Amino acid sequence: MDKRTVYMDYNATTPLRAEVKEAMKADLDVYANASSMHELGRLARARVEEARADVASIIGAGSDDVIFTSGGSESNNTVFATMFHRGRRGGRTGVVTTKIEHPCVLNAARWLEDEGFPVRFLDVDNTGRVDMDQLARALGPDTLLVSVMAANNEIGTIQDMEAIGALAKKAGAYFHTDATQAVGKIPVDVDRWQADYLTLSCHKLYGPKGVGGLFIRKGAPIEPLIRGGHQEHGHRAGTYNNPGILGFGLAARLAKSELDDYEAKTRALRNRLRDGLLSAIPKIRINGHPDFVLPNTLNVSFPGAEGEAILLYMDLAGIEVSTGSACASGSLDPSHVLLATGLGPELAHGSIRFSLGRDSTEDDVDYVLGHLPGIIARLRAMSTVDA
Numbered sequence: 001m002d003k004r005t006v007y008m009d010y011n012a013t014t015p016l017r018a019e020v021k022e023a024m025k026a027d028l029d030v031y032a033n034a035s036s037m038h039e040l041g042r043l044a045r046a047r048v049e050e051a052r053a054d055v056a057s058i059i060g061a062g063s064d065d066v067i068f069t070s071g072g073s074e075s076n077n078t079v080f081a082t083m084f085h086r087g088r089r090g091g092r093t094g095v096v097t098t099k100i101e102h103p104c105v106l107n108a109a110r111w112l113e114d115e116g117f118p119v120r121f122l123d124v125d126n127t128g129r130v131d132m133d134q135l136a137r138a139l140g141p142d143t144l145l146v147s148v149m150a151a152n153n154e155i156g157t158i159q160d161m162e163a164i165g166a167l168a169k170k171a172g173a174y175f176h177t178d179a180t181q182a183v184g185k186i187p188v189d190v191d192r193w194q195a196d197y198l199t200l201s202c203h204k205l206y207g208p209k210g211v212g213g214l215f216i217r218k219g220a221p222i223e224p225l226i227r228g229g230h231q232e233h234g235h236r237a238g239t240y241n242n243p244g245i246l247g248f249g250l251a252a253r254l255a256k257s258e259l260d261d262y263e264a265k266t267r268a269l270r271n272r273l274r275d276g277l278l279s280a281i282p283k284i285r286i287n288g289h290p291d292f293v294l295p296n297t298l299n300v301s302f303p304g305a306e307g308e309a310i311l312l313y314m315d316l317a318g319i320e321v322s323t324g325s326a327c328a329s330g331s332l333d334p335s336h337v338l339l340a341t342g343l344g345p346e347l348a349h350g351s352i353r354f355s356l357g358r359d360s361t362e363d364d365v366d367y368v369l370g371h372l373p374g375i376i377a378r379l380r381a382m383s384t385v386d387a
């Protein structure tokens with residue numbers, strides 16, 4: 001097989017789609033400050049508001065309830081900072097989240113813990129789903145916030161958002177979900193999930209990096225992380241990032257209209273990859289939930305082979321994948337997500353995340369299937385650890 005590049009790291013980020021790139025390029029000429037009163041300013045502002053409507057629409061929200069941020073990390077941190085201020089003013093202080101959140105939620109929760117807030121990190125079962133009994137027991141009259149990610153970035157497991165939202169609301173808590181990996185891949189609906197806050201990020205749906213959104217239900221408290229001007233109703237200061245926001249709007253509109261095709265296409269390719277690996281490589285283990293899983297995500301453990309070595313050999317063959325999440329790679333710690341599902345450190349170390357996308361092809365899958373069995377066999381032959 002001739003060497004080529006096969007990108008299977010779409011959960012880390014996605015390429016900018018051509019339509020979005022063109023629209024952003026054209027928008028660079030609409031340079032006015034979207035807060036300016038003059039005509040060019042009003043034009044820029046109208047584009048921002050159009051984009052807001054498109055972003056709100058993909059999560060079933062009204063335009064008034066979505067603010068723009070710099071990404072998922074900022075949106076998540078804004079919610080936790082809001083809870084800090086809320087808790088400091090008296091009343092409830094309890095926070096319930098999970099062990100498998102993205103580091104930007106985990107570290108924000110740990111910060112609240114350091115500040116004296118009681119924080120509970122829920123366990124997940126061996127498929128990555130939240131233990132609902134444990135959740136019910138963790139909720140009480142002191143619970144201020146429940147924060148559970150809709151879909152996991154490493155293993156793709158999708159939570160029962162309606163049930164979690166219902167429990168959170170019954171306990172009188174605010175309900176936040178980091179839906180960064182869900183938006184554009186599965187249907188998302190803030191009302192069905194009873195979310196008070198929902199985090200989105202643009203670069204996971206074929207839009208630009210450095211743009212995100214936060215849904216804030218009317219009546220839910222919100223404290224700016226960035227103080228300054230009156231932009232975003234005073235909830236997030238800073239001059240509007242017009243081209244980024246416009247790109248987000250278009251990316252969201254296209255993702256919404258193509259959701260069914262996206263799901264069908266990525267699921268078929270992901271299943272082809274999964275079935276091919278299962279039949280070509282002995283003793284592998286598929287991580288995550290067999291059904292409640294993002295259509296594009298496949299996380300696989302290869303006993304007897306080490307994740308970083310697999311990654312390097314695959315990179316040499318032109319295949320771009322991740323061990324765990326892109327944010328956690330670079331550290332040699334085993335994935336906190338896989339450990340939470342009960343995998344031992346050795347298996348967690350020998351795991352690879354394949355995440356496919358709208359540009360993936362059968363040829364890409366077959367290329368991986370053509371290379372990976374040989375790579376694993378070679379690594380297992382060199383390994384001192386049993387497969």
Ligand SMILES: Cc1ncc(COP(=O)(O)O)c(C=O)c1O
Nearest residue numbers: 071072073102153178180181201
């Ligand atoms: C689940 C999840 N939450 C949050 C983030 C952070 O989003 P951003 O890169 O827009 O800050 C990511 C990105 O990797 C993610 O996968």
